Amino acid sequence: MEKKHAFCPFQELKWKETRQLVTKAMEEIESQKRTKPNLVWLELNGCTGNTISMLDGQDPDFQYLMTQMTNFIYSNSLIASQGDQAMDQLFDIIGDEYILAVEGAVSRKDNGLYHIIGRHEGREITGLEAAMRLGERAAHIISVGDCASYGGVSAARPNPSDCTGISDVVNRKVIKLTGCPCHPDWLMGTIAYLILYGEPPLDEVDRPLMFYGITIHDRCPRRSYYDSGIFATKLGEETCMYMLGCRGPVTQTDCPIRKWNGHVNWPIGDDTPCIGCAQFGFPDAMEPFITYDTMRKE
Amino acid sequence: MADTIIINPVTRINGFMEIAAEVGNNVITDVRTKGLMFRGFEKMLTGRAPLDAVYFTQRICGICSTAHSMASALALEDALGIVPSEQGRYLRDLLHACEFLQNHLRHLYQYTLPDYVKLPEGYPLFKTDHNDYRLPESVNERMVNDYFESMEYSRNAHKMLAILGGKAPHNHGVFIGGITSPVTADMIIAIKSILFGIEKFITEKMLPDVYEIAAYYSEYYHFGGGYGNLLTYGCFQHYKELGTLYVDPYIYSNEQYSHFNPDLITQSDEYAWFNEANEPDREKPEAYSWIRAPRYNGVPFEGGPLARQWLSGEYRHGISVMDRTIARVLEAKKITQIMNTLLENLIPGVPMQQEYVIPAQANGKGLIDTTRGALGHWLTIEDEKILFYQVITPSAWNLSTQTGEKKGTAEQALMGAPVKDETMPVEIGRIIRSFDPCVSCATHVIIPGKTNRIIPVV
Numbered sequence: 001m002e003k004k005h006a007f008c009p010f011q012e013l014k015w016k017e018t019r020q021l022v023t024k025a026m027e028e029i030e031s032q033k034r035t036k037p038n039l040v041w042l043e044l045n046g047c048t049g050n051t052i053s054m055l056d057g058q059d060p061d062f063q064y065l066m067t068q069m070t071n072f073i074y075s076n077s078l079i080a081s082q083g084d085q086a087m088d089q090l091f092d093i094i095g096d097e098y099i100l101a102v103e104g105a106v107s108r109k110d111n112g113l114y115h116i117i118g119r120h121e122g123r124e125i126t127g128l129e130a131a132m133r134l135g136e137r138a139a140h141i142i143s144v145g146d147c148a149s150y151g152g153v154s155a156a157r158p159n160p161s162d163c164t165g166i167s168d169v170v171n172r173k174v175i176k177l178t179g180c181p182c183h184p185d186w187l188m189g190t191i192a193y194l195i196l197y198g199e200p201p202l203d204e205v206d207r208p209l210m211f212y213g214i215t216i217h218d219r220c221p222r223r224s225y226y227d228s229g230i231f232a233t234k235l236g237e238e239t240c241m242y243m244l245g246c247r248g249p250v251t252q253t254d255c256p257i258r259k260w261n262g263h264v265n266w267p268i269g270d271d272t273p274c275i276g277c278a279q280f281g282f283p284d285a286m287e288p289f290i291t292y293d294t295m296r297k298e
Numbered sequence: 299m300a301d302t303i304i305i306n307p308v309t310r311i312n313g314f315m316e317i318a319a320e321v322g323n324n325v326i327t328d329v330r331t332k333g334l335m336f337r338g339f340e341k342m343l344t345g346r347a348p349l350d351a352v353y354f355t356q357r358i359c360g361i362c363s364t365a366h367s368m369a370s371a372l373a374l375e376d377a378l379g380i381v382p383s384e385q386g387r388y389l390r391d392l393l394h395a396c397e398f399l400q401n402h403l404r405h406l407y408q409y410t411l412p413d414y415v416k417l418p419e420g421y422p423l424f425k426t427d428h429n430d431y432r433l434p435e436s437v438n439e440r441m442v443n444d445y446f447e448s449m450e451y452s453r454n455a456h457k458m459l460a461i462l463g464g465k466a467p468h469n470h471g472v473f474i475g476g477i478t479s480p481v482t483a484d485m486i487i488a489i490k491s492i493l494f495g496i497e498k499f500i501t502e503k504m505l506p507d508v509y510e511i512a513a514y515y516s517e518y519y520h521f522g523g524g525y526g527n528l529l530t531y532g533c534f535q536h537y538k539e540l541g542t543l544y545v546d547p548y549i550y551s552n553e554q555y556s557h558f559n560p561d562l563i564t565q566s567d568e569y570a571w572f573n574e575a576n577e578p579d580r581e582k583p584e585a586y587s588w589i590r591a592p593r594y595n596g597v598p599f600e601g602g603p604l605a606r607q608w609l610s611g612e613y614r615h616g617i618s619v620m621d622r623t624i625a626r627v628l629e630a631k632k633i634t635q636i637m638n639t640l641l642e643n644l645i646p647g648v649p650m651q652q653e654y655v656i657p658a659q660a661n662g663k664g665l666i667d668t669t670r671g672a673l674g675h676w677l678t679i680e681d682e683k684i685l686f687y688q689v690i691t692p693s694a695w696n697l698s699t700q701t702g703e704k705k706g707t708a709e710q711a712l713m714g715a716p717v718k719d720e721t722m723p724v725e726i727g728r729i730i731r732s733f734d735p736c737v738s739c740a741t742h743v744i745i746p747g748k749t750n751r752i753i754p755v756v
Contacts, residue, residue, distance in 0.1 A: 045335055047738045048312050049360025049467045055404065056453050056466065063446050066423060073422045076309050080412040081427040082727055083305040089422060107336075113580045116334035117314060118307040153342075153357040160338030160578065180357065181467055235478040236651035261460035262453070264488075270464030270471050271479040271651075275353060277468070283354060288347035292653045 017210050018189035022060050025195040026068060037195060038098035039070040040090065042134055043077065044127040045115040045154050045163060046104030049181040050145040051077045057184030058262055065188065069195070073098065076117070087120040091133070099194060100138035101187070105147035105154035105163035106131050114161040128169060135170035140194055142175045143167065144187055149176040150280050157284050167206075175199065176206045180277035185258060186211045203252070205280060216248035216274055219256040234292065236271045245291045247276030300327055303723050306334075308730060310409040312361050313737025315697070317726055321717045329705070329712045331697050331730070333589035333737045336571070336578060343687035348374060348656050348679050349474070351687065355675065356468045358689065359739045361404070364397040364459065365668035366689075367472035369675040372664025374474050377679055378654060384538050386476020386650040388640045389462060391534055392489070393471055394668070395637045396459035399496055400466075401669040402603070402630040403452035405734050406504060407445050410623060413728045414511045415441045428722040432514040441510075444503050451499045458489045476650035483646050490641055497634040500627070508627045512620045522619035522729040524711030527551045527597055528605035529695070531558065531674070533667040534636050540643065543636045545610035545667065551597065555609070560665060563674070565690065566591040569699035589740045591698040591706060592690050598707045601671020601692045602734065603629040619711075622732040656682045670734050671695055693740035696733045708733050 028034045043051065055062050066072040074090045081089065104127070107114040112126030119125065135141055143166050146152025155163040167174040175194075177186050190208055193200040200208040217223065225231070225240035232239045241248070251274055259266045267274055276286035283289075306316035314335045320328040339358050343351060352370045356363035368390065375382065382390070411417075416431040416438055417424035433441065456466040462485070463471025464478075471477040512519070527550065534544035547558035570590045573579040578588075591598070600617075604625035607613035612632065613625050657679060664675045671692030678686035698706035705713060708730055717723045 045337060047357055047360040047363070047467075049357070049363065052360045052404075052456075052467050055408075055449065056456050058453060061453070062449060066421065071422065075423065076307050076314070077312070078408060078423055079309050080417055080424050082307065082309040083427070085425070085427040086307060086309050089425065110580050114336045114578070115314065116306070116316070119304060119316065124306075153354070154337050156342040156354075158341060160341045161336055163337070181360065234651045234653050235473060236480060236649055260465035262457045264457055265460045265464050267464040267470040269479075270462075270469075272464060272470040272473075275470075283350075283357075287350055289350045289353050291347070 018185040018192070019059055021189050021192035021196060022069065025192040028196065029069070034195060036069065036071045037139070038073050038093060038096055039101060039191070040073045040093055040098050040134060040138070041075040041101045041103065042130060043075070043117070044102060044104030044131060044148065044166070045107045045161065046145070046147040046152070048077060048103070050103040051075065053181035053184050054187060056261055057188055060188050065191070069191065070099075083119070087118045087125070091120055094134065094137050097139045099140045099142065099191065100134055101142045101144050102131065102135075102148040102166045103144045105151050106166055106169050107154075107161040107163050109162035131166050131169050135166055135172070140175065140199065141166065141170065141172070142177060142187070142190055144177050145182045146178050146180045146277065146282055149178045152180060153283055173199070174206060175202065175208065178207060178212070178278040178280065179253065180282065183211075183253075183258065183260065211254055212252045212278070214252060214254070216251050216253060216256055216268070219254075220248055220268065221256060222268060232271070235290070238271065241268060241273040244273045245288060246273035247279065247286050248274040251276045251279050253278045301720055303717070303720060303726070305723065305726060308727065308735070310412065310731060311735040311737065312359065312739070313735070315735060315737050317712070317730060319712065319717070319723070319726060321720055321723075324717055326712050326715050326717060329709050330586050331706060331708050332587040333697060333740050335737060336588045338578065340687045340689060343684050346684050348377070348677070348682070348684050349654065351677065351684065352473055353468070353470070355689065359736060360467045361401055362397065362669050362736060362739065363467040364394055364463070364469055364472060365673050366675070367469060368394050368666050368668065369664040369673045371472050371474050372666060373662040373675040373677050374664070375662070376664060377660040377662025377677060378474065378657065380474055380654070382474075382476045383648070383650060385645055385648045387537065388643055389477045389481055389650070390472055392637055392640050393459055393462045393469065393477060395534070395633050395640070396455050396462070398633045398669050399630060400452050400455035400459070401734075402626050403448050403455065403504070406508065406623070406627060407448035407452075409734070410731055411441060411445055413724065413731065414515060415445070417445065418442060428724040430722070430724050433510070437510060441507055444507055447503070448499070451496045454492050454496060458492050461485050461488055473651070474654055475652065478651060480647050480649050481644055486641060486644055486646065493634060493637055493641075500630050500634060504627050504630065508624050512624060515620065518620040518728065519616060519618045521715045522622075522711045522732060523617040524600060524707055525598060526617045527599045528608050529558065529594055529599040529601050529672055530606050530609050531665040531667045531672045533606070540639065543639055544632065545606045548609040549594065549599075550605075550609055551599075560663070562595045563690070564593050564596065566593065566701045568701050587699045589694055589697050589699055589737070591701045592695050593701065598698060598704065598710065599695055600707045601667065601695050602626075605671060606667060619729050619732040626734070658682060668692065670736055691736070691739040693736040697735055697737070697740050708735070
């Protein structure tokens with residue numbers, strides 16, 4: 001599959017980056033240069049789509065992540081135990097070193113009561129409290145998806161449960177993996193980078209440059225249609241989606257070369273506009289997602 | 299003397315939930331299921347562009363996002379007066395079918411199996427909190443392998459979905475008129491070949507696995523049934539040439555079958571955290587959950603694979619924890635057969651899209667059965683914007699709060715169930731997971747609007 005995109009060495013490097021990083025990290029863990037880091041997956045108020053996207057990951061897949069790359073401590077979707085024992089396992093990690101991966105938004109309304117993650121030592125624990133307690137003590141925090149990064153859809157106007165990203169409630173750097181959902185390669189590659197080198201180079205909004213550095217428009221396979229002024233007038237056409245409201249020109253991800261779900265397709269490949277799901281402000285700032293009258297209005 | 303058992307979080311479900319049960323003489327004598335998250339999608343949708351609902355409402359749920367795109371597209375088609383072509387319907391239903399497979403595979407292996415199968419030691423995620431494991435070592439070991447092997451096939455189900463829908467979760471393909479992109483021969487054969495592998499796994503691994511579990515835990519055929527009221531809105535049905543491939547809208551109650559009538563749906567919020575003005579109110583004294591109480595003809599109903607298998611006549615062994623779990627796997631097999639039929643009937647290269655004009659004023663409803671049961675979207679358009687949007691999800695039916703003294707569906711399934719050891723109430727988790735709960739889906743608010751309520755609120 002690399003060959004298809006091998007016309008530019010830079011692009012080829014980007015596409016391979018996740019796999020290379022993971023391989024290197026694994027070699028070092030196996031040769032005992034490094035120990036497996038603890039990984040805590042804290043789900044806050046959202047849709048679990050980033051857990052599902054993680055399970056959709058391939059090379060590495062979830063089995064490799066949990067058995068070889070990391071010491072996977074907690075995920076409410078996947079942990080075998082429930083209730084008290086599960087909550088003990090989550091909070092007992094405090095004091096050890098761990099990477100905190102957060103999915104979903106922090107609900108602040110009524111002091112967090114709009115989202116309860118469990119009961120610990122006889123008390124209801126809000127997502128807000130869990131985010132603050134686990135966030136302050138983590139070695140690194142990764143926000144996986146839009147909701148954890150800045151509120152995302154959970155904070156869409158009028159934001160009924162006063163949602164925001166975890167960086168608003170912890171006083172420290174958060175590595176932000178935007179996207180609705182986050183691509184599994186962006187997650188796995190970032191964890192691998194943390195294991196190998198620590199914090200990856202980030203853009204001005206704290207997203208890893210290796211995944212979020214270049215706009216979709218810059219590398220869009222339909223760019224020649226744009227340059228020639230050939231625009232689709234409805235969905236399902238093979239030309240440029242710009243006049244239907246495509247957010248490719250402002251959205252910085254590697255979707256055009258990485259694609260999704262085993263690299264088989266992506267939204268523009270499906271003859272629909274990019275809706276800017278990895279840009280801050282999505283969804284409110286990216287609407288309307290689909291419009292037929294851009295041309296008439298402009 | 300009754301003891302109170304509280305499980306919070308109920309793990310290996312979608313979303314956040316507490317179960318508080320009173321147990322006396324090793325039997326559950328009272329119980330409440332509580333949905334513990336709220337975001338308020340219907341409020342967010344007010345004022346947005348109607349077409350955006352298809353992509354926006356998918357974000358209600360990460361494991362069943364396609365379901366919401368389906369109901370939303372159907373509601374918009376109803377409002378806009380658009381009738382999709384048969385090719386459009388085949389393709390959209392194929393995309394939906396991929397989600398059934400993804401969901402059922404993950405639910406059996408990642409969410410249900412750890413209740414019955416001892417996962418390997420040495421991994422914190424697999425540490426157990428009970429000791430009721432009955433499988434012989436060799437069988438247990440085989441199922442652990444299948445736990446991991448299944449991940450390839452659930453991932454592949456999403457790969458098929460992405461071929462037709464761009465990506466998953468949160469696809470771009472499902473839309474008014476069918477799907478966005480015309481299908482090509484290479485896409486059809488790619489899906490066929492991936493489906494071939496999934497079907498083989500279901501036949502050779504998943505079906506034997508679930509029946510083996512059932513054999514060692516056979517008392518689970520005898521409780522967890524609840525009211526025995528079953529409902530489906532229908533799915534994979536009423537094709538012009540192919541007829542119904544799965545199930546038409548039906549009701550089963552008091553051992554009687556009847557046709558489903560959408561006008562008999564009501565919803566109550568007596569015990570949900572909403573005040574008289576329909577605003578969220580976490581201080582409401584009698585309330586205990588964010589999940590409201592949908593009722594059909596005033597009565598709680600169960601939806602999902604068992605309801606569909608029962609109402610289509612495919613499986614009528616019984617209504618219990620184990621029957622629900624087996625029906626889900628039988629349905630996975632059925633879905634692969636439906637997909638093969640639809641794939642055989644595809645014509646490559648048929649466009650489905652046009653430029654849609656949003657009416658100044660319109661109402662629409664989209665009712666469809668999806669992985670967990672009956673899903674409905676209702677909307678009102680005014681001034682070319684969404685004025686009103688309402689979602690009633692399968693898990694709202696299954697996990698509803700009580701009305702008066704009458705328990706919700708899953709609550710009733712828990713009532714009277716045995717709890718052998720109160721320090722390890724493994725039965726409670728097994729019963730509730732047989733419903734495949736999705737709390738992220740279930741918690742919603744109805745917006746009070748100047749428009750007519752499409753659904754009368756009790």
